[in-house]
Amino acid sequence: MDNKKENIIRSAIDVFQEKGIEKAKVSDIVKGAGIAQGTFYLYFPTKLAVMPSIAQVMVEKTLEEIKKAVQQDSPFSRQLEQVVDAVFYITNEYREIFALIYAGLASSEYLKEWETLYEPYYKWMSGFLKKAKTDGIIRETVHEEHTATLLIGLIEAAAEQSYLYDHQDDNAANIKRQEVLDFLKHALKS
Amino acid sequence: MDNKKENIIRSAIDVFQEKGIEKAKVSDIVKGAGIAQGTFYLYFPTKLAVMPSIAQVMVEKTLEEIKKAVQQDSPFSRQLEQVVDAVFYITNEYREIFALIYAGLASSEYLKEWETLYEPYYKWMSGFLKKAKTDGIIRETVHEEHTATLLIGLIEAAAEQSYLYDHQDDNAANIKRQEVLDFLKHALKS
Amino acid sequence: MDNKKENIIRSAIDVFQEKGIEKAKVSDIVKGAGIAQGTFYLYFPTKLAVMPSIAQVMVEKTLEEIKKAVQQDSPFSRQLEQVVDAVFYITNEYREIFALIYAGLASSEYLKEWETLYEPYYKWMSGFLKKAKTDGIIRETVHEEHTATLLIGLIEAAAEQSYLYDHQDDNAANIKRQEVLDFLKHALKS
Amino acid sequence: MDNKKENIIRSAIDVFQEKGIEKAKVSDIVKGAGIAQGTFYLYFPTKLAVMPSIAQVMVEKTLEEIKKAVQQDSPFSRQLEQVVDAVFYITNEYREIFALIYAGLASSEYLKEWETLYEPYYKWMSGFLKKAKTDGIIRETVHEEHTATLLIGLIEAAAEQSYLYDHQDDNAANIKRQEVLDFLKHALKS
DNA sequence: TATGAATGAGGCTTCATTCAT
DNA sequence: TATGAATGAAGCCTCATTCAT
Numbered sequence: 001m002d003n004k005k006e007n008i009i010r011s012a013i014d015v016f017q018e019k020g021i022e023k024a025k026v027s028d029i030v031k032g033a034g035i036a037q038g039t040f041y042l043y044f045p046t047k048l049a050v051m052p053s054i055a056q057v058m059v060e061k062t063l064e065e066i067k068k069a070v071q072q073d074s075p076f077s078r079q080l081e082q083v084v085d086a087v088f089y090i091t092n093e094y095r096e097i098f099a100l101i102y103a104g105l106a107s108s109e110y111l112k113e114w115e116t117l118y119e120p121y122y123k124w125m126s127g128f129l130k131k132a133k134t135d136g137i138i139r140e141t142v143h144e145e146h147t148a149t150l151l152i153g154l155i156e157a158a159a160e161q162s163y164l165y166d167h168q169d170d171n172a173a174n175i176k177r178q179e180v181l182d183f184l185k186h187a188l189k190s
Numbered sequence: 191m192d193n194k195k196e197n198i199i200r201s202a203i204d205v206f207q208e209k210g211i212e213k214a215k216v217s218d219i220v221k222g223a224g225i226a227q228g229t230f231y232l233y234f235p236t237k238l239a240v241m242p243s244i245a246q247v248m249v250e251k252t253l254e255e256i257k258k259a260v261q262q263d264s265p266f267s268r269q270l271e272q273v274v275d276a277v278f279y280i281t282n283e284y285r286e287i288f289a290l291i292y293a294g295l296a297s298s299e300y301l302k303e304w305e306t307l308y309e310p311y312y313k314w315m316s317g318f319l320k321k322a323k324t325d326g327i328i329r330e331t332v333h334e335e336h337t338a339t340l341l342i343g344l345i346e347a348a349a350e351q352s353y354l355y356d357h358q359d360d361n362a363a364n365i366k367r368q369e370v371l372d373f374l375k376h377a378l379k380s
Numbered sequence: 381m382d383n384k385k386e387n388i389i390r391s392a393i394d395v396f397q398e399k400g401i402e403k404a405k406v407s408d409i410v411k412g413a414g415i416a417q418g419t420f421y422l423y424f425p426t427k428l429a430v431m432p433s434i435a436q437v438m439v440e441k442t443l444e445e446i447k448k449a450v451q452q453d454s455p456f457s458r459q460l461e462q463v464v465d466a467v468f469y470i471t472n473e474y475r476e477i478f479a480l481i482y483a484g485l486a487s488s489e490y491l492k493e494w495e496t497l498y499e500p501y502y503k504w505m506s507g508f509l510k511k512a513k514t515d516g517i518i519r520e521t522v523h524e525e526h527t528a529t530l531l532i533g534l535i536e537a538a539a540e541q542s543y544l545y546d547h548q549d550d551n552a553a554n555i556k557r558q559e560v561l562d563f564l565k566h567a568l569k570s
Numbered sequence: 571m572d573n574k575k576e577n578i579i580r581s582a583i584d585v586f587q588e589k590g591i592e593k594a595k596v597s598d599i600v601k602g603a604g605i606a607q608g609t610f611y612l613y614f615p616t617k618l619a620v621m622p623s624i625a626q627v628m629v630e631k632t633l634e635e636i637k638k639a640v641q642q643d644s645p646f647s648r649q650l651e652q653v654v655d656a657v658f659y660i661t662n663e664y665r666e667i668f669a670l671i672y673a674g675l676a677s678s679e680y681l682k683e684w685e686t687l688y689e690p691y692y693k694w695m696s697g698f699l700k701k702a703k704t705d706g707i708i709r710e711t712v713h714e715e716h717t718a719t720l721l722i723g724l725i726e727a728a729a730e731q732s733y734l735y736d737h738q739d740d741n742a743a744n745i746k747r748q749e750v751l752d753f754l755k756h757a758l759k760s
Numbered sequence: 761t762a763t764g765a766a767t768g769a770g771g772c773t774t775c776a777t778t779c780a781t
Numbered sequence: 782t783a784t785g786a787a788t789g790a791a792g793c794c795t796c797a798t799t800c801a802t
Contacts, residue, residue, distance in 0.1 A: 041772095102293070153351055154343060157342075165304075189376075194762095217797095406775075419784070527753065559720060563757050566759075574766095
């Protein structure tokens with residue numbers, strides 16, 4: 001059943017998060033998924049082949065989190081804040097996973113899948129910017145598709161930096177968030 | 191001799207670049223360094239302990255590349271372009287290494303070193319922005335230190351995206367560079 | 381239906397021939413037989429239990445080939461040649477299978493079946509020699525039963541040698557065949 | 571040291587003999603050789619790569635046994651008997667090993683080595699026959715090289731048959747030996 | 761400091777067999 | 782009888798690390 005595949009992916013995410021990249025064992029993953037060792041290989045040819053599926057789930061999670069965070073009736077500037085918050089949250093919560101995705105998915109054989117997997121994410125952000133442009137809230141010259149990817153890249157990079165530098169100091173993340181918003185406000189303002 | 195340590199680091203960079211993250215072996219590194227297996231452990235306690243040294247070299251390489259690219263007598267906007275070019279180049283040339291650094295260095299025990307290692311990079315960028323601010327070329331409200339890290343994060347993220355998406359299409363990297371510059375122009379403009 | 385059992389045996393022979401001894405898997409066999417994995421175990425308790433059946437089929441194949449080759453109205457010396465030809469052909473065509481039979485069937489639990497399975501083969505050869513003796517074509521002192529097994533052993537060994545040594549050189553097999561015939565002519569002559 | 575490689579081969583022979591072909595584990599072999607698991611792979615790239623070395627040792631063992639058995643001052647017919655005895659002894663003593671060699675070495679990648687490895691064996695037998703021919707003891711028309719391989723093939727095949735059929739009845743081996751000698755006497759007699 | 765043979769723990773993967781349907 | 786998804790034991794091999802020289 002598809003249930004099992006989902007369980008594997010869910011468990012894989014957990015294990016990678018807990019044990020870190022190097023130490024994650026297939027035996028841990030299957031234990032978490034409640035299946036036998038061999039069953040793993042009915043759904044994925046190798047240990048690393050789960051990665052695209054993980055990436056997809058992470059994209060879904062991120063989009064969900066963003067959609068949950070963004071209040072439709074808030075003004076754009078507030079919504080942008082909510083987007084940044086959501087991405088910061090997700091990026092830090094699953095930072096091991098993202099590192100894994102970058103390191104593994106981005107290399108070699110899975111390159112083509114990358115584009116497909118991240119498509120919905122970029123699309124949403126693109127639409128978000130387009131609406132703001134149509135409403136005259138951000139400058140006309142913003143190319144919504146290009147800017148969407150830059151936006152996501154910027155926020156994720158900032159979130160990672162905030163983790164790297166301010167691990168001890170939790171409220172430093174807030175400063176970082178504020179910087180990003182400030183930066184974006186100027187980059188987008190009409 | 192210190193010569194050997196340098197050889198190890200240089201070889202480690204080569205090996206990680208060639209073989210990718212998963213497949214890099216100590217035996218490959220020592221082969222490239224022209225030393226015996228055991229000698230490695232006279233200079234580094236564990237395999238992962240090379241990572242901070244690698245990171246440091248990468249920061250040096252990056253700064254070198256940037257300094258080489260930036261023409262002192264060019265206007266700021268041109269210099270910014272040159273910076274972006276340099277970071278794009280380095281990021282793509284050594285993308286495996288950067289993925290490794292993010293995945294490995296950022297986790298667990300090396301977190302504190304991160305800050306120290308990247309300090310010169312951020313400092314340079316910070317100074318670069320400060321001068322532009324003093325010269326009245328970018329807006330007064332730019333916080334040069336915060337913005338320096340964002341800038342670096344943004345450019346690197348864009349460079350990675352351009353690699354991921356446009357591997358086949360070489361001139362797509364140019365479009366991406368242009369986008370970044372456009373984005374920055376607005377974010378920084380006075 | 382018995383059809384399925386035959387399919388399994390036929391497929392097993394094919395798979396062992398193609399994939400070699402080490403790599404033959406039950407999953408390959410069932411694929412070739414057009415049945416499900418579990419169905420195999422309705423006809424054979426274990427993977428190795430097909431072996432006696434394979435051996436039996438091989439004996440049948442060999443005898444068929446010999447009978448087809450031997451012309452009743454030819455003189456004995458010509459018939460002997462035809463026998464050698466047939467055994468050479470079969471031994472080389474199915475050499476992987478024979479190696480398997482020797483290695484597997486000959487060990488442990490199937491030893492007793494061996495005798496039963498090969499009985500018809502030795503019996504035919506025995507009859508072949510007996511007739512020649514009765515006809516006064518070969519020496520009186522030939523013990524037809526003992527000699528039958530030696531004959532088979534000798535021809536098979538020669539066929540294997542010709543394969544091992546002369547794989548590249550096809551006509552070397554002819555020389556080997558000639559040697560065997562010459563050897564036999566002297567060993568049997570009255 | 572070469573000592574270790576020899577230990578591995580010796581132990582491998584023991585293990586294959588004891589456990590049979592399928593069940594032989596590398597872990598058993600290294601235990602017997604008194605070395606660590608990893609050390610095995612310093613000398614042989616894979617488990618099966620020991621096979622040519624085993625084959626070589628077996629050829630050496632066989633030749634040794636033959637040379638030990640053959641009394642220089644005995645007449646040819648007695649010497650032939652001694653040869654048969656020796657080959658019978660070795661073939662039965664190490665029958666698992668020989669089955670392994672045939673099944674493994676003869677397949678695929680090791681084919682070319684076969685010729686080299688068995689060369690000394692065939693050479694000795696060839697010389698043995700040549701001398702007898704020169705001495706006028708066996709017929710002039712014997713082609714010593716061709717016949718040497720046939721001889722070996724015949725004796726080995728007979729030895730294997732005697733094991734297969736007469737496992738329970740030890741003195742049946744004697745009958746078989748006698749048959750072979752009788753057969754050879756006629757095949758070679760001048 | 762330098763060597764490189766030796767170590768051995770441990771993980772990925774395979775695949776014969778089972779069993780619920 | 783037939784299926785094929787699920788099982789899980791078990792083994793090959795890798796490779797970071799050690800240590801006698």
